[in-house]
Amino acid sequence: MSADTVRRSVVLRRRPSGAPDGSDFDIIEDAVPTPGAHEVVTRTIWLSIDPYMRGRLREQQTYAKAIEIGEVMTGETVGEVIASAAPGLAVGDIVVGARGWQTHVLSNAAQLTKVDRPTADRPAPPISTWLGVLGMPGATAYTGVTDILKPKAGETVVVSAASGAVGSVAGQLAKRAGARVVGVAGGAEKCLYVQDALSFDDCVDHRSIDLGAELAASCPNGIDCYFENVGGAVQAAVFDLLNPFARVAMCGMVSQYNQDPFPPGPNLGFVVGKRVLIEGFIVSDKPERIAEWRKLAAPWVAEGSLEYREDEIDGLENAPDALGGILGGRNFGKLLVRVGPDSH
């Protein structure tokens, strides 16, 4: 085990117009820092790439601070503690929660959650899953389904970006509640995965010539719940089919994150007549939901009863292109950048 001395960080060079790529960022090097009291330094193994990150690159922010020019890009990681000045965390521990597109992250220990490595005699979820199915995306799905959609047995639930990190969990939770679940995804391969691996009742390709007609055919009893990840044409098609007293959990509108200005939306007259509830939410408002979800779902992941898929991209320097791709649906499951090996 050789001591790390050089840290690489991805910093914002300029605010991207449209899809971000490597030319919008610089990679800088400095020395691996030394932890102060209650701090630890982690060596990053996995970096999470999520659609919300595109929003952080806009100057105008609604609920978080913008990343400044020259600032390290934000993102959650799983890493191994290589230096600790915090009681309770030791070198070699695996932790989730350190933030930054960096090979080495200096964190306050209070931000970190220690997780187990799976071993031959102790089953545990793979460490990457704490960023996806057991991380923010999974907890987001859990929050939207539990607090807003509240699907009942027999109701029809539509989930957009259905093969993705959030949508795949949202749909499986709605299935567990006894609902009929219809996914919307981009392309035949994703739709097959949504039906075959995730066991949704049906899946509609949003690239269909007549999305509205296909969705109507897949939802003969209308739509009672919509887990919204994409916006745009999919949103319009779903809204046309909402039943009275439908609930819409507004998680994201990824189809427009590269657009500026945003296009007009739906006329909201139907919200009155159909008594629809539309509610936006962000999982970080309810941190207790993440702990709750991890406790609930870790056994499901360990035993294999909750399906998930991860897409791996190698190398910190490829993180900007990965972010550009996620907004166009280039990835399939939870998108992760491998920054370092699992162990030395």
Place this chain on the structure above:
Amino acid sequence: MSADTVRRSVVLRRRPSGAPDGSDFDIIEDAVPTPGAHEVVTRTIWLSIDPYMRGRLREQQTYAKAIEIGEVMTGETVGEVIASAAPGLAVGDIVVGARGWQTHVLSNAAQLTKVDRPTADRPAPPISTWLGVLGMPGATAYTGVTDILKPKAGETVVVSAASGAVGSVAGQLAKRAGARVVGVAGGAEKCLYVQDALSFDDCVDHRSIDLGAELAASCPNGIDCYFENVGGAVQAAVFDLLNPFARVAMCGMVSQYNQDPFPPGPNLGFVVGKRVLIEGFIVSDKPERIAEWRKLAAPWVAEGSLEYREDEIDGLENAPDALGGILGGRNFGKLLVRVGPDSH
């Protein structure tokens, strides 16, 4: 007291395009009916004119049946019982709840609520108020404020169509909850009324050259709650100023009821970032709210602590034009048609 023998009814001649007027309806005459078991016949004194009625004239309905060609137009009335075959209701009783643009209405007694006439030694709300401030419009305001907006002391609440039957009550309820209340109304006269008589903290004229700037000036701390009655440009201006965790009670979008098709609406990206709740509601889904509201507010009306205003139009034959006018904001307060005298 002469016995009534001829009944006049307003029936739909054709579906209006744009604002309805008298040419869209016929007036027909027949004999005043005789009540069957559990039925009563009332002589209509007041007929309520409400924006929702425009929706009933469209072929496509979301939550109620369309009025058919040749069918009597629907609307709530206050009337005097002139014939009864129902226990508990006697000739001379004043009742609210009989429905129809008619001089005489045949009703099942179960639909009717007996109300007191005010007398010199027994204060009671004027009988017309059971259609407005103490009727469906008042209960609508109560439901939207109580179940959706839930304004807290110090929050900013915006109410559109603020001088109207619903908006005037919604704003006064938000004031009672300790909120800062800003109305939006059409024209200086209505705005003065909203500020002076209804005691809202401010009122913005939606005909202003720069509605957004005026609204922003009136809401320096942003907008926490919006009671939506009008849609269109007012909705867009309010949505731009919503605070995180804002609530929007979608009661109506009267500015577009004469439009077909409806114009596009707002891009809903802000709903996610600001965690906004947008919820449509219709008071008739919760009939218990009407009874609750009447019990709560009747003393306020009798004692004069709840302000209201009624606009009176004379004659059943003028009801179609009254409906055309309400959608353009021609009326000021609760719009009523006087169909017959208070007493013979």
